[in-house]
Amino acid sequence: MMIDLIDAWERKLELVSRLESTLDERELESARRDPHARRLPRPCGLTVHTGLGCKFGCLYCYIYDMGFSRAPRPYPLSGLQLAYALALNPSVAPGGDGTLMAFGSVTEPFMEETADKALEYLDAVARLLGNPIQFSTKAWIDEMLAARLGSVPDRLSALVTIVTTSLHGVLEPGAPDPEKRFRSIRMLSSHGVHVCLFLRPMLPGLSERELEDILARALDSGAAGVVLGSMRVTRGIIERLRAAKYPHMGEIMRRIPGELKPGKQVTLKMGDVKRRITRLAEELGLRAYPSACAASVEVHGLGCAACGLGPCGDVSRIPDIDERGLRELSAKYDVSLENVVISDFEMLMAARGPKMRITQLREFVKGACKRRVIIRG
Template identity: 30%
Template sequence: MSVTLPPRGRGTGSNPFNRFAPTLSVAEDDGWYQEVPPTRATEVRIETAKSIIARNQSPDLPFDRSINPYRGCEHGCIYCYARPSHAYWDMSPGIDFETRLIAKTNAAALLEQQLSKPGYQCAPIALGANTDPYQPIEREHRLTRQILEVLLRYRHPLTIVTKGSLVLRDLDLLSQLAEQRLVKVMISLTTLDDELKRVLEPRAAAPSARLRAIRVLRENRIPVGVLCSPMIPMINDSELESLLEAARDAGARSASYMLVRLPREVAPLFEEWLQAHYPQRAAHVMSIIRQCRGGEVYDSRFGKRFSGEGAFAQLLAQRFAVAMRRLGLEKRGDVALDCSRFCPPGGQMALL
């Protein structure tokens, strides 16, 4: 297998073709030398979205609606299950996913419109289910903060999953939401090894920064937990207990985990990454993943896709359960979000 090393600060150097494209172009070496640029700049396209709340009916998810203010993610996590979605926008799930991004600049205004509809029924909104709401471009575009401001005005509950320490910028809004039991935050923590983080999640916050985010959120009385995801056999699964313990010591009160998922174009990108960074164990890693997925690299069945099956998956689940009991962590957290407070500005809250 040929290996393409990623540009500096990126998760992959490959750009596999868009599966919806009518033609396929293949690069051939014609003998002329061309210098490959050492970096790849991030491009952000502005989009006027038509809708902002995405719905799902998955029994595996604890929410039925979500908001993603961005398409693509600059964090560049090689394992990201959202990579294949970039093909819908005529871009590659490879390096395009982490360098050619789309910002939904009308997200906040559109959210107000949807929340103000007479028939809207309130339920917690998951912020950042497909890409990270606190990826680096949020510093400039501030779409996540604008969405939080709308949800606070409407007293609408939400959950946040992020591996970005930029979440601490919005402590003022999160604190007000937490006072009314309207928010939970889950910090995604994949490894405590800085070198592994550098190649696995190039532009995500360092492990120490994520632990600090947990600590500061807890100190500000914002419900916070840890998501150990994904667990990758023979890469970071040995860290499961230490991840949970470090997060608990930082202030997390709830935790969950997921086994690595490799849908569509993610599988070949991940295998290429293994060959580039862990060539001696690449075959072993993929063998265990297949054992957890019924002999395939991916299993999309509900009830199986997050946890897998087989001896390795069962052992991982047992280790997680034992660590949770030992550390006193909860699966769902200690605060239930309050939907009864929802009220559009100028409206009247329910009397009962």
């Protein structure tokens, strides 16, 4: 299957102009100024913020070090404004095989304060852009909400976070009990939503028995797989965990690579824990995904080789690329390309043009072509 990059670009422009005829000038202006209109995708996809802040207060959460509050409020854009901002974003490739969308990064999407906004955004993205959607949650998903999520016109990839059953009272003081989250998995899967257990952050020091129990109960509740993610820490997180007397501080400290500088986040060395949990999951018959995007790619019937953890999903769905279309697209970013080499899982090229435009072009192409894009200056 050959991807038509210019067609994808034109669909984006067409959506922009359609929404410009729907929204008024004040609405358009606030969407244009919004970070969704220029944010770069992260490895898990383009993060969509359904709210600001989170009241669940997890001790291992880094959003409080980023300045977000414990008093959440819904994100200020309407669904149409969000779709407009995403369509404007030069890094976003539109459509069902385009940039992955990841809901729930600096907030919990389904707190009572943010749930309506999350549903409005899910509908808008699914209906107007059609991009593959994934969300992560710790909230209680009742029958009505699960049915509503099952009706979103996208085969959603849901991640329900449960990282401990023994220490959640200490570590996640405001979040629903894990028992309720196992029930959320059941609710979602019974309404046709593809659900994975989200084991992020993997906590150093938990016993094999506890991990096995979490995996087995998720499987029994209807989870199709488990997504593993390493723990990231800041000085603030370390202080909060110490103050709460987290019992495995030594395990955390010995996994910090190098020095933990003020204001910095570092990812703990967790390779051994990841291997152990992958083995436990596979023994139980639960699919272990190396990252959240791997689950989204598979759920949406795509293939991807955009990073060293892959290839993921159905590799036969990684599209072929027409070099002429790529060059035509790069001209729209004021970028000129030389020495383009396209292989099954990789694209290598030299690029000349404004640095930010080269980055945006790379992200668009990576989102559409699902390959690693290596650009030399």
